[in-house]
Amino acid sequence: xxxxxxxxxxxxxxxxxxxxxxxxxxxxxxxxxxxxxxxxxxxxxxxxxxxxxxxxxxxxxxxxxxxxxxxxxxxxxxxxxxxxxxxxxxxxxxxxxxxxxxxxxxxxxxxxxxxxxxxxxxxxxxxxxxxxxxxxxxxxxxxxxxxxxxxxxxxxxxxxxxxxxxxxxxxxxxxxxxxxxxxxxxxxxxxxxxxxxxxxxxxxxxxxxxx
Amino acid sequence: xxxxxxxxxxxxxxxxxxxxxxxxxxxxxxxxxxxxxxxxxxxxxxxxxxxxxxxxxxxxxxxxxxxxxxxxxxxxxxxxxxxxxxxxxxxxxxxxxxxxxxxxxxxxxxxxxxxxxxxxxxxxxxxxxxxxxxxxxxxxxxxxxxxxxxxxxxxxxxxxxxxxxxxxxxxxxxxxxxxxxxxxxxxxxxxxxxxxxxxxxxxxxxxxxxxxxxxxxxxxxxxxxxxxxxxxxxxxxxxxxxxxxxxxxx
Ligand code: HEM
Ligand code: SF4
Ligand code: FES
Numbered sequence: 001x002x003x004x005x006x007x008x009x010x011x012x013x014x015x016x017x018x019x020x021x022x023x024x025x026x027x028x029x030x031x032x033x034x035x036x037x038x039x040x041x042x043x044x045x046x047x048x049x050x051x052x053x054x055x056x057x058x059x060x061x062x063x064x065x066x067x068x069x070x071x072x073x074x075x076x077x078x079x080x081x082x083x084x085x086x087x088x089x090x091x092x093x094x095x096x097x098x099x100x101x102x103x104x105x106x107x108x109x110x111x112x113x114x115x116x117x118x119x120x121x122x123x124x125x126x127x128x129x130x131x132x133x134x135x136x137x138x139x140x141x142x143x144x145x146x147x148x149x150x151x152x153x154x155x156x157x158x159x160x161x162x163x164x165x166x167x168x169x170x171x172x173x174x175x176x177x178x179x180x181x182x183x184x185x186x187x188x189x190x191x192x193x194x195x196x197x198x199x200x201x202x203x204x205x206x207x208x209x210x211x
Numbered sequence: 212x213x214x215x216x217x218x219x220x221x222x223x224x225x226x227x228x229x230x231x232x233x234x235x236x237x238x239x240x241x242x243x244x245x246x247x248x249x250x251x252x253x254x255x256x257x258x259x260x261x262x263x264x265x266x267x268x269x270x271x272x273x274x275x276x277x278x279x280x281x282x283x284x285x286x287x288x289x290x291x292x293x294x295x296x297x298x299x300x301x302x303x304x305x306x307x308x309x310x311x312x313x314x315x316x317x318x319x320x321x322x323x324x325x326x327x328x329x330x331x332x333x334x335x336x337x338x339x340x341x342x343x344x345x346x347x348x349x350x351x352x353x354x355x356x357x358x359x360x361x362x363x364x365x366x367x368x369x370x371x372x373x374x375x376x377x378x379x380x381x382x383x384x385x386x387x388x389x390x391x392x393x394x395x396x397x398x399x400x401x402x403x404x405x406x407x408x409x410x411x412x413x414x415x416x417x418x419x420x421x422x423x424x425x426x427x428x429x430x431x432x433x434x435x436x437x438x439x440x441x442x443x444x445x446x447x448x449x450x451x452x453x454x455x456x457x458x459x460x461x
Contacts, residue, residue, distance in 0.1 A: 071424045078383025078423035085309030088283035091429035167427040173449025
């Protein structure tokens with residue numbers, strides 16, 4: 001959970017920074033998209049590095065889900081008779097309680113997102129458009145509901161990170177009373193940066209700041 | 212005080228069990244929660260009914276026998292307090308109070324509010340000990356222990372093995388109890404010979420007993436009457452990784 005989560009956090013940060021290139025204009029953004037495919041050339045053929053990264057990501061997501069599902073199943077088995085009284089949670093914040101259903105929503109989002117901007121199946125523009133045009137068409141003001149869906153999913157990613165990053169340090173035995181506040185700060189800070197960085201793009205297109 | 216109690220009644224391990232309502236009047240706000248149950252039981256006995264079975268022993272917050280999930284919270288609403296040290300003045304006059312046993316597969320109900328916590332004993336038997344011959348109390352300065360380690364070990368040693376951490380955990384995990392033992396013994400020089408075997412075999416026994424896996428929700432430490440901190444789980448994970456991935460366990 002912690003190791004695969006960390007790989008996914010690294011991916012999210014890189015992906016977010018890449019997305020922000022949209023504010024530098026169409027040619028910069030498209031040039032970056034092209035670079036993703038030509039990384040490592042001419043030492044290795046086109047798309048080699050990108051494909052390796054995609055495999056690492058895919059395996060990480062699968063292992064992360066597998067751990068989450070086994071933990072959830074063990075939890076269900078560990079308490080066969082539920083409490084009758086009103087369920088009380090006395091600890092920590094809201095984010096902790098969103099981890100399981102949030103993870104499922106994030107997965108559904110990732111599937112939609114791949115169909116949208118990787119395979120173009122649900123994108124208004126097809127494969128003959130540029131990456132920039134596909135993003136701009138995707139979040140057009142007339143398609144505001146797509147923007148809302150992206151924003152909600154990213155907010156859940158933010159909550160997932162807010163608990164998950166701190167939790168990963170605890171799982172690896174790296175948290176102590178001395179670094180606890182720093183780790184809470186790191187988790188909250190990274191969650192906020194990633195959330196705002198991702199949300200900036202669809203919002204800017206919908207409001208016409210990027211066209 | 213006037214109270215409505217909704218108590219889990221279960222005749223034995225095979226019985227299905229149900230919540231039963233009892234009205235109580237004239238309860239002193241200075242009574243402890245268990246004394247309030249004593250009053251109810253005296254009445255049930257005079258009425259020829261079966262009294263409510265619940266665990267208790269010292270009634271001074273040190274033995275770890277008392278349990279009870281009160282209004283959804285193990286050991287009730289007052290932090291850092293066992294059920295036996297909880298007083299009725301913490302409740303409102305006329306309040307409806309739900310009383311249930313610890314709920315975990317590894318803590319099967321014996322009767323009413325009494326659960327069998329011998330899975331904790333099995334965990335201790337699988338590693339929660341030292342093998343050094345202890346004899347009589349040694350001269351305190353003969354084995355020097357750094358002050359910070361001694362303090363942390365003592366903090367972890369405050370665990371009374373009540374199981375509230377498991378009752379509170381949404382995953383039904385006993386990681387806090389386990390972490391307390393591993394931290395307590397792992398910080399002392401006397402605990403070093405078994406250190407890496409201890410963490411692995413105690414965790415195996417934990418999983419075999421049917422406790423769930425920890426996801427760091429933090430509910431345990433809030434419910435713990437001794438305030439055992441989450442740090443002990445970080446220590447547990449660190450020792451486990453060192454013992455297995457780090458190859459320290461022979
Ligand atoms: C694909 C669907 C996903 C599911 C079903 C899922 C589910 C979960 C669950 C159930 C947990 C344990 C929660 C807990 O501590 O209570 C978790 C932890 C975590 N998740 Fe996810 N998650 C998903 C996607 C992601 C993504 C996209 C990222 C990274 C960006 C991520 C990063 C993390 C991290 C860092 C942890 C903490 C690991 C630990 O405590 O050791 N997850 N996830
Ligand atoms: S860690 Fe706290 S709640 Fe858990 S058994 Fe020990 S004293 Fe009870
Ligand atoms: S009866 Fe001993 S701790 Fe409550």
